[in-house]
Each structure stands twice: as C-alpha cells, then as structure tokens.
Amino acid sequence: MTTINNPTLVLANLFAAYLSAKSMSPPNPPPANHEKSDSLFRVPRFAPSPNSGAMQFLFLALSQTYLVARGVTPSSPASLTFFPNLGNVNEKFLTWNRYSATCLGLIGISGIIRLAAYKSLGRNFTFELAKPSQLKTDGIYRYVQHPSYLPLIIIMSTNAAYLWAPDGVLGAWLGRAVVEVLVPWKRVAWVVWSVLWFFILVVRVRDEEEMLREAFGREWEEWHAKTARFLPWVF
Numbered sequence: 001m002t003t004i005n006n007p008t009l010v011l012a013n014l015f016a017a018y019l020s021a022k023s024m025s026p027p028n029p030p031p032a033n034h035e036k037s038d039s040l041f042r043v044p045r046f047a048p049s050p051n052s053g054a055m056q057f058l059f060l061a062l063s064q065t066y067l068v069a070r071g072v073t074p075s076s077p078a079s080l081t082f083f084p085n086l087g088n089v090n091e092k093f094l095t096w097n098r099y100s101a102t103c104l105g106l107i108g109i110s111g112i113i114r115l116a117a118y119k120s121l122g123r124n125f126t127f128e129l130a131k132p133s134q135l136k137t138d139g140i141y142r143y144v145q146h147p148s149y150l151p152l153i154i155i156m157s158t159n160a161a162y163l164w165a166p167d168g169v170l171g172a173w174l175g176r177a178v179v180e181v182l183v184p185w186k187r188v189a190w191v192v193w194s195v196l197w198f199f200i201l202v203v204r205v206r207d208e209e210e211m212l213r214e215a216f217g218r219e220w221e222e223w224h225a226k227t228a229r230f231l232p233w234v235f
Contacts, residue, residue, distance in 0.1 A: 005071030009096050012104045013068060017061035019111025023155050024054050027118040031130035057159060064169040068094055088171030088179045093162070103162040110151035110158075116140055117148035129207055135216045137223050143232040145223075146208075149201045150230045157194040205229070 004010060067083070074089050092099045118125050120139040124132035125148075140147045164170055166182035174182075182189075212220045228234060 004069045006068050006096070009100070010065055010069045012108075013061065013065040016104050016107040016111070017058065017065070019115070020061070020107060020155055020159055021054060021058060022118075023111050023114045023152060024057070026127045028123055028126050030128050031126050057163065060163040060169055061159075063172070064093065064163060067169065067172075083172040085172050085174060085176065085179075088167060088174060088176060089169060090165075090167040090171075093165070093168040100162070103158050106154055106158045107162075110154040113140075114148045114151040114155070117151075120147075129204070129211060131211060131215050135212065135219055135223065137227075141227075143228065145227050145229050146205055149205065153194065153197050153201060156197050157190065160190055160193050 063083075067086075067089075072083075072086060073094065074087050074091055076086060117140060120141060121132070121136055124130075124134075124136070162168065165186055166174060166179050167186070171179045209224070213224075
C-alpha cells in the first residue's frame, strides 16, 4: 500500500489548485454581444488572460503535489525519471514552512472570495464585458464594487511565486545552468508579472465602471459614491 507523505500539505496544495483553476476559468459562457468598450478583448492574443495558462498551471500544481505526496526531497535519488533535475528544487516548496503556508493561505482566502463573487453575480459574471441584467448592490457587493479583481491579482501573483519559480518544481525540468541564471531575476520577474496584472485590471475597472454608469446612471453613481472599490471601508 502506497503511503502518502505530509497529507495536510497534499490536501492544501490540491485545494489551492482547485480554487486557482476555478478562479482562472469563466463561470459562464461568453455573452452573445459584449461591449465595444471592452479594451481587454481588443488586445493581441499573446496578452495574458486568467485562463490562458490554466493547463500549464495545473501541470505544475499536480507535479508539486505528487512530489510532496511521495516525500521527495532535492537529495532524493533520481528514480522519478520525469523529474530529471530534482536537485534544482528548493525544499521550501515541498514542505510546510512560513513560505508555503503564506502562499497557500493567500490563495485559499482569495479563491474563496473570488468564487463568492462568481456566485453572487450568477449568470451576469462573464470574463467579457457585458451589461448585467441589473445592478448588483447586495451580498458581497454591498461592501465592495469589484470583489473579484484584487483576489485574482493575489492568486496570479502568489501562484507565480509558489509554482513558477525557477528553483521550485519548474526547476526540476530545467538545466542547472539555466536555474542559476534565472534565480537572481525571479523577484524582478515576479514584480513585472504582478504589475502587468494590476494594469490589466485597472483597464477592466475603467471600462466596467463606464459601462455601468451609462447603463444605470444615478443608481450606479449613488452606490459608487458610498461603496469601496476593492477593500471594504478602505479602498
């Protein structure tokens, strides 16, 4: 019988992977007609979108979870032939520690909030900008106008730090020389990635608020004036 090592970390990884995958996937099909003012869907195809890298993300998440479940460490024998360079993987990505707990906690909290926004808007939540059937001002939207966007930034940034680091599980498929070149730049890459997502969502918020202002007029302006954009009672 195969023994699962560190079952709590395995479950936490799987839960974080599930929440991340759901958060990156559209909860509803694209609307028949989305707004012409939707800047994000006029950008080139190579620009990132929440679901554009979902398969690569899931591959890395499940690979990392497999290594944890097997109790593999960077010094383990290279018996897993599909992980040719385990020595490149920093052990902090394979055990419970402050780093892994922080990453998994951020993904967990952010994922739950984003899925709550999915549920609250129901069929009106689409990745493409489209006029909703009504202005949602109750539930989670009673406290914040854009409850799903800050969680998405956190999910994308945290997964980049936890799964896509060159000295993380990704490094198991990279040559040692490549990892040594990339590691000093990983913080810079993380900042660039996070800032990119910030500006993407700034554009989306601008377009969305303009659409809602035109669609609901004074009703939206009154709600907008008394409700925080991203953090209840803060911002």
